Amino acid sequence: MSFPDVKYDGSMGRWEPNASGRLQQAAMQLYFEQGFERTTVAEIAEQAGLTERTFFRHFADKREVLFWGARALQDSLVDSVLHAAPLTSPLVAVAQALEGVSAMFEERREGVQQRQSIIAANPELQERELIKLAVLAAAIANALRQRGVKEPTASLAAEAGIAVFRIAFESWVSQSEERSLRQVISDSFTELEHVATDR
Amino acid sequence: MSFPDVKYDGSMGRWEPNASGRLQQAAMQLYFEQGFERTTVAEIAEQAGLTERTFFRHFADKREVLFWGARALQDSLVDSVLHAAPLTSPLVAVAQALEGVSAMFEERREGVQQRQSIIAANPELQERELIKLAVLAAAIANALRQRGVKEPTASLAAEAGIAVFRIAFESWVSQSEERSLRQVISDSFTELEHVATDR
DNA sequence: ACCGACCATGTCATTTCCTGACGTCAAGTA
DNA sequence: TACTTGACGTCAGGAAATGACATGGTCGGT
Numbered sequence: 001m002s003f004p005d006v007k008y009d010g011s012m013g014r015w016e017p018n019a020s021g022r023l024q025q026a027a028m029q030l031y032f033e034q035g036f037e038r039t040t041v042a043e044i045a046e047q048a049g050l051t052e053r054t055f056f057r058h059f060a061d062k063r064e065v066l067f068w069g070a071r072a073l074q075d076s077l078v079d080s081v082l083h084a085a086p087l088t089s090p091l092v093a094v095a096q097a098l099e100g101v102s103a104m105f106e107e108r109r110e111g112v113q114q115r116q117s118i119i120a121a122n123p124e125l126q127e128r129e130l131i132k133l134a135v136l137a138a139a140i141a142n143a144l145r146q147r148g149v150k151e152p153t154a155s156l157a158a159e160a161g162i163a164v165f166r167i168a169f170e171s172w173v174s175q176s177e178e179r180s181l182r183q184v185i186s187d188s189f190t191e192l193e194h195v196a197t198d199r
Numbered sequence: 200m201s202f203p204d205v206k207y208d209g210s211m212g213r214w215e216p217n218a219s220g221r222l223q224q225a226a227m228q229l230y231f232e233q234g235f236e237r238t239t240v241a242e243i244a245e246q247a248g249l250t251e252r253t254f255f256r257h258f259a260d261k262r263e264v265l266f267w268g269a270r271a272l273q274d275s276l277v278d279s280v281l282h283a284a285p286l287t288s289p290l291v292a293v294a295q296a297l298e299g300v301s302a303m304f305e306e307r308r309e310g311v312q313q314r315q316s317i318i319a320a321n322p323e324l325q326e327r328e329l330i331k332l333a334v335l336a337a338a339i340a341n342a343l344r345q346r347g348v349k350e351p352t353a354s355l356a357a358e359a360g361i362a363v364f365r366i367a368f369e370s371w372v373s374q375s376e377e378r379s380l381r382q383v384i385s386d387s388f389t390e391l392e393h394v395a396t397d398r
Numbered sequence: 399a400c401c402g403a404c405c406a407t408g409t410c411a412t413t414t415c416c417t418g419a420c421g422t423c424a425a426g427t428a
Numbered sequence: 429t430a431c432t433t434g435a436c437g438t439c440a441g442g443a444a445a446t447g448a449c450a451t452g453g454t455c456g457g458t
Contacts, residue, residue, distance in 0.1 A: 014424045015435065040414065054436060056416060089397050126333070127326035134329055152387060155366050157394050163358035167351055188351060195356050196395035198288050213453040214406065239443065253407055255445065401458085408451075415444075422437075428430090 022048040094161030221247040293360035
């Protein structure tokens with residue numbers, strides 16, 4: 001294992017290390033301070049000591065810089081669903097997977113709240129977040145299918161699970177919930193059962 | 200009541216009538232023929248006999264021209280939820296509302312399929328569709344709250360209902376389903392009940 | 399019949415996002 | 429050493445989106 005993030009002295013490489021990380025950090029800060037629309041990519045690049053062109057080499061567009069963690073989240077969830085105990089029902093597998101990743105958010109609630117406030121202030125970013133969650137749901141549905149779950153059950157369980165997660169996550173982030181995210185998610189799943197049964 | 204859409208002869212007004220409709224039609228055609236990315240707003244405007252600037256007076260951006268019907272759909276659904284029979288459970292109210300609007304799609308399946316193929320070919324358009332559905336879900340949740348449904352039940356029922364609709368709609372559009380959209384939706388809701396109960 | 403406000407559209411200029419083509423230089427590799 | 433690779437810079441340009449201002453029919457009031 002190497003540690004490319006560690007700074008030694010100036011006599012190292014041609015470029016300062018961790019360009020992508022610097023861009024993400026600069027973007028977060030500027031989006032938070034002056035809003036997403038009012039900050040230009042040129043500003044972000046300048047603050048990171050890079051050029052606008054380089055920004056677009058690291059991130060497909062101005063929004064993507066805020067969603068770099070999505071892939072890791074997806075991999076973790078898919079892995080969890082794939083390795084759920086045999087005979088676990090689809091929705092329970094999804095619920096357990098989501099509860100499993102909740103710690104990733106609990107740990108740095110600060111940054112999560114800041115990020116969500118940025119997204120909440122801008123429709124373009126909300127769109128991007130929604131499609132990330134949709135891709136997540138599709139990946140989970142695919143994992144369920146690998147477990148032998150048929151359609152439309154797999155898609156239904158995945159989409160319903162993501163919907164529950166979204167509502168639980170929003171509740172946990174916005175109000176200063178005393179419950180842990182894991183608990184909010186768990187409660188929301190039992191509430192979904194009531195909603196779907198009561199008819 | 201006047202009928203500004205009716206065409207008389209050329210000696211009428213300064214402008215050809217129904218500029219917005221002409222822009223929508225031109226956009227649909229061009230997006231379908233050459234793809235969303237490869238058609239410019241200037242092209243659309245030219246085909247509609249207008250200027251680029253005028254396009255942006257009618258539609259907030261290049262994507263919005265494809266989603267003009269969303270508002271009517273939302274109003275119809277909210278109205279339906281609001282006037283559901285008393286004591287109807289939240290999810291059933293949502294299901295009935297969605298089944299109620301299914302006729303709007305059944306009637307012109309042609310245009311619906313063409314529109315969906317355009318959207319399916321472009322991530323930006325998928326983002327826009329997702330946020331339209333999210334706004335829809337929020338409006339439905341609000342209507343449920345007006346019926347006395349508490350949170351998080353209202354949001355859960357609305358989001359789950361929209362998720363079911365999305366899956367049912369996709370199935371109905373893509374494969375040449377023999378079932379009616381109304382039937383697919385209905386079946387999907389009972390499938391959701393199984394998914395949520397079986398644990 | 400005239401006048402003036404109104405409103406949809408046109409025209410022009412500008413900013414910003416995003417991309418392609420090409421150049422540069424340090425580090426690794428044969 | 430010579431050659432390749434990778435990360436970044438520089439430059440040019442298309443297209444989206446927006447503001448400011450002009451234009452000329454329409455419509456209501458008198």
